[in-house]
Amino acid sequence: MSKIAVIGGGIAGCTAAAELAAAGQQVLLVEKEDSLGGNIKNYGCKADSLCTRCNLCLVDSVFNQVRESQAIDIMYNTTVVDSLQEQGGFTLISSGDEGEKEVDDISEVVLATGHTRWSELETGTPEIFQDRRIIWASDFEDMLEQRQDQLSGQSLEFDLGFAPESAVFLQCNGSRSLQEKAQYCSRVCCGYNYRIARVLRENFPEMELSMFFIDMQEAGFLVNLSRKDLQEREIAYYNCKPLRLERGEDSLTMHYEDQKSGKMATIETDLLVLSEGIHPGPEHERWARIFNLQQTEDGFLRPIWSPEESGVYLAGTVTSPGDIATTIAKSKTMAYRLLETRKNRAEV
Amino acid sequence: MSGSIAHYDVAYIGQALKENELSQVTLPASSLTECRGEIGNFTLSYQAEEELDQIQTSNVVINLPHQEELPVEGCLSLTGVGDEFLAEADGDKPLIIIQDYQELSAAALSQRGLKLALQAKSEDPAREVYYFYQAMRFMDDNDELYEEARRQEVIFLKHDLGELEISQDGEVFYSREDIELNLSGKLVVAPELKPAAEVERLARIFNITRGPEGYLQVDNVYLQPTLSGKRGLYVLGGARGPNALTYQQEEREYTLQEIKRNLIGVEELDEEERSVDDQKCVVCYTCYRVCPHGAIQRDEELNSMQIMPLACQSCNLCISRCPMGAITRSGEIEEQPQSDRQVIICENSAALAREKADSDPMAGLEVTEVPCVSTVKKEHIYQRLAGSEGDLLILGCISEACKHLTGHDRCEQVVSSAKSDLEKLDLDPERVNYQRLSPRMAADLSAYLADWKGEVLQ
Numbered sequence: 001m002s003k004i005a006v007i008g009g010g011i012a013g014c015t016a017a018a019e020l021a022a023a024g025q026q027v028l029l030v031e032k033e034d035s036l037g038g039n040i041k042n043y044g045c046k047a048d049s050l051c052t053r054c055n056l057c058l059v060d061s062v063f064n065q066v067r068e069s070q071a072i073d074i075m076y077n078t079t080v081v082d083s084l085q086e087q088g089g090f091t092l093i094s095s096g097d098e099g100e101k102e103v104d105d106i107s108e109v110v111l112a113t114g115h116t117r118w119s120e121l122e123t124g125t126p127e128i129f130q131d132r133r134i135i136w137a138s139d140f141e142d143m144l145e146q147r148q149d150q151l152s153g154q155s156l157e158f159d160l161g162f163a164p165e166s167a168v169f170l171q172c173n174g175s176r177s178l179q180e181k182a183q184y185c186s187r188v189c190c191g192y193n194y195r196i197a198r199v200l201r202e203n204f205p206e207m208e209l210s211m212f213f214i215d216m217q218e219a220g221f222l223v224n225l226s227r228k229d230l231q232e233r234e235i236a237y238y239n240c241k242p243l244r245l246e247r248g249e250d251s252l253t254m255h256y257e258d259q260k261s262g263k264m265a266t267i268e269t270d271l272l273v274l275s276e277g278i279h280p281g282p283e284h285e286r287w288a289r290i291f292n293l294q295q296t297e298d299g300f301l302r303p304i305w306s307p308e309e310s311g312v313y314l315a316g317t318v319t320s321p322g323d324i325a326t327t328i329a330k331s332k333t334m335a336y337r338l339l340e341t342r343k344n345r346a347e348v
Numbered sequence: 349m350s351g352s353i354a355h356y357d358v359a360y361i362g363q364a365l366k367e368n369e370l371s372q373v374t375l376p377a378s379s380l381t382e383c384r385g386e387i388g389n390f391t392l393s394y395q396a397e398e399e400l401d402q403i404q405t406s407n408v409v410i411n412l413p414h415q416e417e418l419p420v421e422g423c424l425s426l427t428g429v430g431d432e433f434l435a436e437a438d439g440d441k442p443l444i445i446i447q448d449y450q451e452l453s454a455a456a457l458s459q460r461g462l463k464l465a466l467q468a469k470s471e472d473p474a475r476e477v478y479y480f481y482q483a484m485r486f487m488d489d490n491d492e493l494y495e496e497a498r499r500q501e502v503i504f505l506k507h508d509l510g511e512l513e514i515s516q517d518g519e520v521f522y523s524r525e526d527i528e529l530n531l532s533g534k535l536v537v538a539p540e541l542k543p544a545a546e547v548e549r550l551a552r553i554f555n556i557t558r559g560p561e562g563y564l565q566v567d568n569v570y571l572q573p574t575l576s577g578k579r580g581l582y583v584l585g586g587a588r589g590p591n592a593l594t595y596q597q598e599e600r601e602y603t604l605q606e607i608k609r610n611l612i613g614v615e616e617l618d619e620e621e622r623s624v625d626d627q628k629c630v631v632c633y634t635c636y637r638v639c640p641h642g643a644i645q646r647d648e649e650l651n652s653m654q655i656m657p658l659a660c661q662s663c664n665l666c667i668s669r670c671p672m673g674a675i676t677r678s679g680e681i682e683e684q685p686q687s688d689r690q691v692i693i694c695e696n697s698a699a700l701a702r703e704k705a706d707s708d709p710m711a712g713l714e715v716t717e718v719p720c721v722s723t724v725k726k727e728h729i730y731q732r733l734a735g736s737e738g739d740l741l742i743l744g745c746i747s748e749a750c751k752h753l754t755g756h757d758r759c760e761q762v763v764s765s766a767k768s769d770l771e772k773l774d775l776d777p778e779r780v781n782y783q784r785l786s787p788r789m790a791a792d793l794s795a796y797l798a799d800w801k802g803e804v805l806q
Binding site: 022032043045048050051053056057060061127147150152176178183184185213215216217218226227239258260261262314325326329330332333336337339340 | 408451452454455482483484485486487490495506508509510517524572573594595597598601602605606608609612675700704725746747748752786787788789790791792
């Protein structure tokens with residue numbers, strides 16, 4: 001029986017694989033790393049006293065479903081390097097532990113290789129990578145995950161080497177900027193850093209917290225981020241992007257324009273948390289070439305022909321930035337479209 | 349008989365979605381009077397002209413507009429202005445668009461505002477267009493619209509960075525350090541969005557739970573944001589939630605896809621069978637009220653409640669709540685563990701947290717895994733306490749992780765009621781404990797169990 005190849009074992013790929021397998025299809029899941037999970041793998045639960053509905057705890061069930069399914073074969077440490085499309089199917093050339101291999105009898109391809117995090121691009125100012133007082137939101141996630149999803153009020157000294165008394169969150173870092181090669185809004189970072197700020201507020205009530213926004217976005221399906229909400233949690237709000245960062249011995253100084261008074265002002269902080277924009281995945285050019293896709297101006301993938309015609313289905317953040325719930329929903333849509341096409345074809 | 353009733357793939361309550369492969373029917377929310385049946389075979393009764401009529405449908409979509417409240421009396425609403433609006437009189441006066449007045453507006457309203465501003469500029473590039481906002485919110489191509497509007501010289505002003513006042517006759521005053529504006533022109537304001545008008549009545553008809561703000565979507569425990577607690581019933585727009593509009597295109601698409609998926613065939617969620625003994629059932633509707641998934645209805649012929657097998661999501665809550673003990677399930681085993689440390693855990697939270705922990709925190713304990721802790725009856729608690737000298741711990745879910753919406757609360761009620769019974773009988777109520785966990789709280793689980801073991805051993 002021919003198989004459906006799902007490329008990418010993150011939440012988008014696993015959702016699609018699980019849906020397809022549940023509908024009785026045989027699935028081949030290709031994952032470049034040695035375990036499932038993709039970007040989500042290193043995220044941590046961001047509940048304070050209440051759940052902040054990042055949906056993270058609910059994704060484990062999807063990964064378990066994939067691991068346990070008899071209908072899903074998983075190839076770990078493997079990438080797809082080429083694809084030959086013949087009548088009614090694909091032959092994929094995979095590269096993995098056993099070298100290059102031909103995988104034939106593939107009926108459709110679901111492409112779900114996700115995105116690149118801004119921190120992984122390793123561009124921007126070099127001090128970011130030298131100063132331990134400047135961290136990425138993803139560093140914070142790793143920290144939460146390593147502490148088994150909670151800080152328990154214990155000092156950050158353990159993770160950072162120092163205990164900050166204040167923290168500044170910088171939004172739109174890696175998005176909405178020509179220099180950063182991302183003019184679009186990544187849409188997820190506001191909700192993401194806001195949740196981290198809440199975790200800090202819950203664990204360290206004395207800490208001074210501030211956030212710089214250009215435009216505050218909605219924080220996902222069920223959380224409504226608002227200025228009132230920030231006020232209640234005593235998180236200071238700056239409606240601009242800071243212009244200059246000065247690294248002093250004792251603290252970091254952010255220079256910004258106070259637009260209300262039209263004057264320059266400064267704020268000092270012990271810790272700077274950078275948001276992470278969602279950037280196109282590193283393999284997008286290859287996918288565009290071998291699967292006959294287009295790249296948008298921003299570098300994300302866009303189909304030329306509908307998936308029903310081409311047999312290539314795009315799932316998750318390969319097409320545009322999105323949060324966990326959106327990614328799952330979009331991925332399910334693709335899986336259902338694929339199943340429907342199969343059903344229609346079988347009827348013909 | 350049902351043979352004469354028309355059957356559709358999908359029934360829309362409110363507005364239909366554009367789709368031409370599915371057979372569909374549209375009913376106004378106000379006409380609907382009753383819903384019976386389950387996914388694949390709902391029967392909807394509605395008021396048609398003078399008499400009641402019925403249709404059958406495999407799926408139901410509630411798609412109603414949000415109710416809107418204008419933050420400024422007497423002005424035009426951003427959602428209410430059509431294409432003809434710009435061509436009307438006063439075309440030479442400035443166009444003033446205001447969003448985020450009081451509350452921040454949803455991204456869909458930003459999109460409307462930007463489109464309106466661009467349209468005004470394309471019809472008359474000389475017209476002044478002012479756009480007051482706090483945060484430009486993005487969806488679809490809002491980024492590009494925003495850039496384009498800036499290029500077209502729409503004047504954007506953040507009103508949280510200054511003072512914005514709107515007088516009763518629609519004049520707008522704005523002052524900031526370096527700007528002083530006194531504007532009169534066409535004023536269009538973004539409304540605040542509220543749940544659709546009929547949602548409360550619809551929640552009763554479909555027997556589903558409403559969320560804190562009154563929307564029909566409670567919490568996204570299904571990883572499917574438009575699926576209600578009842579299988580085959582979908583909620584969109586003003587029925588779904590405050591920011592449903594941001595994702596409306598995606599939400600419509602995957603709702604339709606899921607409906608098509610349902611039409612291929614729907615299976616029961618587990619292999620066990622639950623049945624109501626019609627001789628014992630006194631039709632008290634307790635099960636109907638407690639079922640989080642709207643899976644129970646009255647069987648009119650037998651005059652007994654009945655569980656609909658496809659709608660049932662196997663939490664067993666009805667079984668534990670039935671005052672007559674009339675509901676049973678196949679495969680029910682009444683085991684009598686004798687360990688002095690017993691734990692009952694929910695398979696959706698504590699069981700997952702246990703797998704995640706480094707070493708099994710429940711080693712040496714008598715563990716029973718249940719689909720939902722609401723399954724635990726008071727009798728179970730007494731049996732277990734009577735069968736040994738030891739303690740009983742029940743681990744349920746935090747509310748957001750509860751797959752059965754109210755299961756965790758129901759269990760807490762049972763435990764506290766059992767505790768007060770024990771107290772009345774002069775027995776130690778501390779022998780039974782209840783704790784809530786999320787599936788990721790492995791560390792909490794280990795810590796809590798360590799504490800509890802310590803106490804028990806003392």
